[in-house]
Amino acid sequence: EASTLTAEEKLAILKTAKEVAGGKPVLLTVAEDSTRAAEALARAAHAAGADGLMVLPAMRYVSDARETLNHYHRVADASPLPIMIYNNPVAYGVNITPAMYADLARETKFVAIKESSGDIRTLTDILNAVGRRFALFSGVDDLALESLMMGADGWVAGLVVAFPAETVAIYRLAQAGRWEEARALYRWFAPLLHLDVSMKLVQNLKLAQSLVGQGSEHVRAPRMPLAGEERERVEAIVRAGLATRPALPSL
Known part of the structure; x- marks a missing residue:
């Protein structure tokens, strides 16, 4: 529900999560309407103690490849934190292609990908394009096992909130x-x-x-x-x- 929270509320939730996480890493999601707002939140997240960021393309405006890459590089420049790239073209209209990951691979702060395109073939295309440069995570619950079978390192899960053991x-x-x-x-x-x-x-x-x-x-x-x-x-x-x-x- 990030789109319905103010930046102040996001940081308050981050601080609460840090208090109860027992030392485990806590990431803050950066999903803002503009690159400027995303940069500001990335800086604030670092100051508030976040261990990493999960970054989406800017919301509302559907950016092209050049604009999307610029957005990600500017957010990375705004903070020293490691970043998970979140690709969800179904929900947000912007698709980060394997060729774009080859560009993003030059920035060491980009360490992981949450792949939510809904196309299981994308994992193989990413691996063919950039190898194991990024940690790969499935972001679609009902493609999780298929993704793990095709080489994903993990799973950013949804139903885990109700069924963690399974x-x-x-x-x-x-x-x-x-x-x-x-x-x-x-x-x-x-x-x-x-x-x-x-x-x-x-x-x-x-x-x-x-x-x-x-x-x-x-x-x-x-x-x-x-x-x-x-x-x-x-x-x-x-x-x-x-x-x-x-x-x-x-x-």
């Missing part, structure tokens, strides 16, 4: 090459993971975590909590998942 188990099974066990767990998880791939993913995830006792449904306007048939559908998916929740393999 999310971690799939990752660890994949890392161990225990593909049959990973596939079985992933197939059970799939109806829930599909909730992440929706214009209402925020409401879906918050309802799911509320139903398992992990959080609240509160969202900021213009979003509103799910109601009517939409709510009933998500509740049914979550309750079906809980009713058939498998025992996790030993890891």
Whole structure:
């Protein structure tokens, strides 16, 4: 919900996360309307103790390749923090291509990619273009196992807020090459993971975590909590998942 938060609120959340993270790294997402605002937030995040940034292209305006690269380089220049590049052309209209990653690879602060194009072929194209220059992460819940199989290093997960043990188990099974066990767990998880791939993913995830006792449904306007048939559908998916929740393999 970054687009509905002020910069001050984002920094307050960052500081709260740092307090409860037990020393684990905390990243702040930079998704601003302008490059100038993104630079300012990157500087403020560093001053507030962020360990890294996840950076999106500037919001609203659909930038071309030259403009997108300029945006990323200027944000990198604004802060010493390491940066995860977030590519989500489906939601934001800007596609960072493998050729563009070859340009970004020259800046050492760019260390990771969150790949959310929805096209599993993109991972192979990135690896062919820049090798292992970046740590690669899947950003689409219902492509996570496929991404791990195709060489992704990790998974920036959504349903983890409601089902953390199962999310971690799939990752660890994949890392161990225990593909049959990973596939079985992933197939059970799939109806829930599909909730992440929706214009209402925020409401879906918050309802799911509320139903398992992990959080609240509160969202900021213009979003509103799910109601009517939409709510009933998500509740049914979550309750079906809980009713058939498998025992996790030993890891």
